Amino acid sequence: MSLPPGFIDELRTRLSLSQVVGRKVMWDSRKSNQGKGDMWAPCPFHQEKSASFHVDDRKGFYYCFGCQAKGDAISFVRETENVGFMEAIEILAGEAGMEVPKRDPQAQEKADERTELAAVMEQAVQFFRLQLLTGGAADARGYLERRGLDDAALQRFEVGFAPDAWQGLWDHLSGKGISGEQILAAGLGKPSSKGGKPYDTFRNRIMFPIRDARGRCTAFGGRAMDPNDNAKYLNSPETILFDKGRSLYNHGPAREAAGKGAPLIVAEGYMDVIALAQGGFGACVAPLGTAITENQLHLLWRISDEPLIALDGDTAGLRAAQRLIDLALPLLEAGKSLRFALMPEGKDPDDLIRSDGREAVQAVLDKAMPMVQLLWDKEIEGKNFDSPERKAALDKILREKIMLIRDPSIRSHYGQAIKDMRWQLFRAGNTGGGARKTPWKKGEWRKDVPAKAMAGTKASLLAGAGEDTQRQMREAVILASLICTPDVVSEFEGQLEEMQLSTGEHGALRDLILSHAHAGAETLREKIIAARGADNLEKLLSAGHVAITPCIRRPGDSEMAMMTVSEELAKLEAEQGLSAEVREAAEDLGGLADESVTWRLGQAAQARNLAMRSEHEDKAEYDTGPNGARINREERSAFDELLAKLNVTKEP
Template sequence: MSLPPNFLDELRGRLSLSQVVGRKVTWDMRKSNQGKGDWWAPCPFHHEKTASFHVDDRKGFYYCFGCQAKGDVLGFVKESENVSFMEAVEILAREAGMQMPARDPQAQKKLDRQTLLAQVMEQAVQFYRLQLKTAGGGAARAYLARRGLSEAVLDRWEIGFAPDGWQGLWDNLRGKGVAEDLIMDAGLARPSSKGRNPYDIFRNRVMFPIRDARGRAIAFGGRAMDPDDNAKYLNSPETLLFDKGRNLFNLGPARAAAGRGQPLIVAEGYMDVIALAEAGFEASVAPLGTAVTEHQLQMLWRIAPEPVMSLDGDKAGIKAAMRVIDLALPLLAPGRSLRFAIMPDGKDPDDLLRSQGAEAVQKVLDGARPMVGLIWQRAIEGRIFDSPERKAALEHELKKVTGQIQDQSLRQHYDRELRGLTWKLFSEQRQQDRGRGKRDGTGWRPGGRPSGPVQSTRVSYLATADEAAQDHMREAVILATLIVTPQLIADFDDGLLSMPCRDAEHARLRDLLLRHDPETGDLAAAVGQEALENLMRLRHVAISPCLRKPGDTDLARMTVAGEIAKLSAARGLNAEIAEAIEEIEGFADEAVTWRLGEAAQLHHLATRSQQEDTAEYDVGENGAPINRDERSALDALLAQISFSKPGT
């Protein structure tokens, strides 16, 4: 049975060679470079202890420097599973979710047809290139010269010109004996509705050949020379050779350049790609007249884990970025994302290169933003969050966006990042509101009500500076406990976000915890040895039972949960007091008294280590947790001693 080459190309493209090989080997992670698709392992085809078996994921080939075994993903399955070529194809097709082509004689006919169409396309490339050099191509040559394209560049990219006639290409190909149906099926001509000969699809246009990954000419893109033409750019129709949603302009050379370590750049048009490549950014591609498709994203990720979307700095460019984000969200995975390089307003990469040079483009690429930054920008742009309802709506929208991410670990990281940005936004807004609420240093806000506690309440325990000191101590215990048990951080994201951390060092440590990646982040190094020692030397931290029993995660979890509850209860009571103070200027009724009582009761419950019926620890007079069983035994012993004293 013969298989169409596009089927095998798609099969190879859908599967990662390292993923298939990884089922048979153990990777040497010290020698491998996952980000570059460079993998090393002991060879599965001969016995060895060193990692001499190399997999190049980007090129799709493996090679053993010991036994010289080499091949692609099909060859690996064939050799490792001891099966025939067709059996290897069937195994991989099932894994990739592809249906095997029907076993019938038509498959060979289709293959032969594609070969003939590719030959016709090559003849069309040569015809258009010759036309650019004739007198009729003078205007096109002048236009390309104004765009900064030299004759050498024109030859390198095989740029041509379609003359302004109805049947220039048709007559040329027919004169060479090319069958009419081949010209039509190649997407080069259309039948006339007036009973005349078919006419050329491309007329009076600068022509850009589009080649597939194998280097075959499969389509054209044409740029209109007439400024009044309805279609500035026109692509070939879809044919047996060309599927515009499954190909990219400059795919083959870009893949090779990315394999040499260049960043993969996705521009918007042919001229941008040509300008970028000629300026040294050779791993540049562009979609073919449509928005980026899911299949194109998968192609990009097979070349590089984090392609850079280079978009024009106008509203259309931003909208295009958002469309790509919405398409990419369900497809994201660890090591598979996008970054966005937004060009200065009103410019595309070609404009920026001609006006400011490659250094300016490199600067924009270096500042490429991650997806989460644009998601946040879209969520808050042009909106005001001055009410609980609007704030809740923002949080709901962000949760809905991240809910599209299928990978659970990655979704959690997105949630954490966006919660941090939300907390920062609302925190800055609260500070601004406080600033606008004060007229001067008198402490009075508009309306004549005091912004701080009145004289009669300053002696209150919760209104004194001791409250801030207690908050500081509790924050220190929380931070220290989570630093020594980082596996619990994800369980307390919301609690960390709610900690105001007036102390700058506490705020720094809180932000480090929120950003910590348990798989790759070195938390101790980020905290710093000196900062860690200073934190652990604090007396209230040093006597914390969970820090005296490192490794007891249950005790650590209980400690953090308890301290966060105390902080939350204290903030709630302070908020009720502050509101009650304002209302005292007007009138106080039973509602105010009841609310204060309820808040005080919650505060009282939270400051106990645990509720009586489930407690394992009580709070001693010095504020330290005491094991309840030990305390009971101590009380019994003291009672026995007291009873045994003479005269009792």
């Protein structure tokens, strides 16, 4: 069976040889370099213990230095699965998510046509290159010289010129015996809508040949010399040779340079690629003037695991970055990502390298940020997060973005990275519109001398902890409750971030809880032990006032933990509010006091008492009934009075 032209190339593009081979071998981690696609393992074709089987993931070939077995993904499946060629194709196509085309009796005819059209395109390349040397191309040569293209660059990228004539290329190719149908099929000419002679697609333009990964010219890009032309840049129409969404400018040379260790740079246009290549950045490509497509993204990842996206430093460049992020998020795999290098505002790579040199471009590339950082920066830039609603809106947007990621492991890591950045933003008190002011601070005005402690109380917690004992005890209960039941941490995240903790140890525990609660109780404990030590954790959980807390005795009880933490936070807030009022009242008493001072103190004390009421809710006195049940004495008295009014005689 003959397959359609390009099917096997597309199949190889979509598959990673190391993934295909990885099902049959155990990679040698010491010799392998996954980042460069350089993988080693014991050979699956003969018995050995040393890692002599080499896979070059970039080139798509394997070779064994022991038994000399060699081939590509298709031959590997054929040998290891003992199947024929078409069966191997079907296996690999299933893995790549491609459907094997049905039998096409005209496949060979189409392949022959592609070969003939590729030859026509080469004739066009030579014609355009010769035209650049003529008198009619003087302005074009002057433009290229002003843009910094020397003779070496013109030769390397085969830059040419399409004359300002309706049938210049058409007549040239026709004179070479090439039919009009082939010229039209190659996208080099267009039929006249007025019934006249077909005309050239490109006229009065600087021409850039576009070659596929195998080096065949499949299309052209033309830059208009007439400033009034409707299209500044024009690409060939799509043909059986050219699919714009599956092509990259400078694909073959960039792949070769990347295979030698050069970072892959993705620029926006032909001139950017040429300027970067002249500056020594050999592995650079461009997506032909359109937004990067899914197929182009897979092509990039076949060349490099982490391409550098070099974008213009303007609004359009940032919008392009955001579109690319939205495209890439669902496609992310372990080890496959993007980094973004933002050029200075108003400059593209071509501008920067011509004005400031190679070092300036390298400095920008060195500062390239990971995709998660650009995603975060885009959502917080110029925004103010001074209210819970605005923070919630930020969380919602980022959550929706992260949920686009299909790989659960990568999704988890993105969530943690976003959480860390969110923590840094709000932990520092930044709301986007200025620093958050701390509502209160502990006063220093009161200098009471404590009474002399009795011998029996000197060793007690209350005696040994100082003035902030109650506050420290409440903080300890909150922290211990969250450590035992980390599922509820998200409900109190905002309050925890803003807590002014009394000790550095409590502050460190709070930070660890916020950073690792999502991983579960066991992992959270491991992180705390690693950072603060097992003794400190045990000391916290075994303290008397902590150990008697119900949610500590029943770890994992979310409802009980929610109640405990909510109550303790409310009490802390009330006590802090009262302390702040007392401090301000003391300051006011130094001046002209009035009734408002007394009123404010009364209100603060009342709020504090309401918050503390839950401590005394179960302090009622009880009697024991005949059946042994406890009866609230106050409620029983009220019930007796009601019965007396109804003249009901009670049983003795």
